[in-house]
Amino acid sequence: MTMQFFDAEATARLTPFPVLVDALAQACLEAARGEIASPARLVVPLNQGGIMLAMPAAARDLAIHKLVTVCPANRARTLPTIHGHVSVCDPDSGEALFALDGPTVTGRRTAAVTLLAMRTFLQVAPREILLIGTGTQASHHVRALAAVYPEARVIVRGSADARAQAFCAEHGNDIDVRVQEGDSIPETVDAVITLTTSTVPVYDEPARLGRLIVGVGAFTPEMAEIGPVTLQGSALCVDDAAGARHEAGDFIQAGIDWGRVTALADALVARGGARVGERDEGSAGSAGTMPVVFKSVGCAAWDLAACRVARAAVL
Incomplete structure (x- = not known):
């Protein structure tokens, strides 16, 4: 056959x-x-x-x-x-x-891992999401967000304004997507997703309770999208604990204590086995009292x- x-x-x-x-x-x-x-x-x-x-x-x-x-x-x-x-x-x-x-x-399961993290660590469905990056993985994430959070607004920051404009034009029929205005991030942003191959942090804001940071693009020790200011004030979680120690350049370059890092599976267990999309407001998996940085490195x-x-x- x-x-x-x-x-x-x-x-x-x-x-x-x-x-x-x-x-x-x-x-x-x-x-x-x-x-x-x-x-x-x-x-x-x-x-x-x-x-x-x-x-x-x-x-x-x-x-x-x-x-x-x-x-x-x-x-x-x-x-x-x-x-x-x-x-x-x-x-x-x-x-x-x-x-x-x-x-x-690869693109779709990576975007879906981001959605799983959002459903695990955000108290409510996100209303405004910032994407940093305009490449292929950013496109997968826009399609994922449109499928699961169609009412959300997506703000895009690219390496060049023209690239960001072209990206928004390409995906404008999928979801409300627009270029970030100015350099400051609106306080209304519930989640920031970094999708670049940068070797220097593209996000290093003080940690904010209620704002989830998801690092996707950096996949080697030489890359780093999320800076130490954000990491120091956040609870740290990864999708694959073994792979992250070798591939999560953001964490490696910041010299974080791996004893602080938990696995996504632990957060899911802490939610009492609730099905994805359901809420257990008393569990550690629903953000708790600290801002969360979630690092995705992927695995087979x-x-x-x-x-x-x-x-x-x-x-």
Whole structure:
């Protein structure tokens, strides 16, 4: 039997954000209990500074392998920087079931992890969100926010005003999205999501109770989007505790005490097992008395969650 391969558009259709967020909550708890095997990614060098990344994961019901290449020189070739796919197989027989577009899976599950953090740490649904960055991952986040928080307003800050304007024009039909006016961040912003590859902090404001900061873009020790002023006054949480120690450049460069850092699974457990989207106002997972910085680095267990959602639609 020929294995089905779903391109980027089909992969997006098969992984709707509301369902994906719930699947990620389940996978987060399973991974913390050791029920999903998700080893550290294997990195293989390619020509011209490129890399190949291999990321397998397996649970009792499904096994996946994401294989992607990242080739910065492709910009000069007018080709996408990232290529790849996620193959899905039966964990009993090893039979190949189907394959999804790798960059799309990565983008959507990363945005869905951000939504899971927002639902976990914000007391109420966000009304105003600041995105710092205008790249591919920012686009995935706008689509995710539009799917789950359609009434929210999204403010965008880019490296250049023209880029921010173009980004807003592209996504204006999805949600209320507009360019940030001036340098100061409105007090009404409930969440800030950083989506850059900066090596210096792009957000370093004093921590504010009720404003969640989500760091997404920095994924190497040399990168840092969130500065020490914000980190020092905040409770710190990560999606993958093991990966964060090697990849969360914001935390690494600030020299934070890792004893302060908790895992997202701990916050979900503290909420008493409530389903994603429900509230347990007395739990530690609903923000508590300290502002929260959530750092997302990703792992193959989150890709497996996305493949579970797709499988339900495919098989």
